[in-house]
Amino acid sequence: MMCAVRGARLRRAAPLLAGLLLVPLLLLALPAAAQQGPSVLPGIIPGSTQGMTVKSQILVLMTLLGLLPVMVMMMTSFTRFVIVLSLLRQALGVQQGLPNRIITGIALILTLLVMRPVGEAVWRDAFLPYDKDKIGLEQALKIAEVPISRFMLAQTSKTSLAQVAHLAGEPANLAPQQRGFTVKLAAFVLSELKTAFQIGAMLFIPFLIIDLVVSSVLMAMGMMMLSPLVISLPFKLLLFVLVDGWTLTVNTLVGSIHGY
Secondary structure, three states: OHHHHHHHOOOHHHHHHHHHHHHHHHOOOHHHHHHHHOOOOEOOEOOOOOOOOOHHHHHHHHHHHHHHHHHHHHHHHHHHHHHHHHHHHHHHHHOOOOOOOHHHHHHHHHHHHHHHEEEEEEHHHHHHHHHHHOOOOOHHHHHHHHHHHHHHHHHHHHHHHHHHHHHHHHOOOOOHHHHOOOHHHHHHHHHHHHHHHHHHHHHHHHHHHHHHHHHHHHHHHHOOOHHHHHHHHHHHHHHHHHOOOHHHHHHHHHHOOOOO
């Protein structure tokens, strides 16, 4: 019974996981597709008759697969989540209590939760028609770019987008949707970093106040040889548990995603 339930869950999560993993690979292949047209990567892309050699195909695919994890992190809300959780761990002072794998795992789970609509849209509208040879690679790329760009622009500030567009040399009168994908991606990353530090600062302040109070009390008692972190850690953990800190943190992170 348990195996059947797990199998059903895996089948439901398959479109999301595949969509999130395949979108960066398709988008990274966009420049080559624009130059080669329908003849890119013959033998791998259906309908191709000429193009690069087999060695070149393998080299390109291996390079894209190597960049895939980085692209997944940059094109999703994973950056925001992992930075905020890392700052929260530092504010609590439990570097050994929350290993990096736990922080990364929580950020990944929240990212899958938030990016589910985008992944399903890419899987349904771009990958499945391309896999059934109903559309070509270039058309699949354009279709897959739409939900990804919509999500990124919803989280991107106008200031960051204008700054990156100016650095890229694009006209200032273009609409956000008409910007190049690399411009939108760079502006999205800058906005995510700014938002992550803003949320992290708000989470950091209550624990900073506890550290200041404990340090002042210890200094007034003449116990300057005792580390304030040893005394403040139980109080910070108690405060975090009493206010249901994990629930508040997750609600803040997920609620900060516009359009979710």
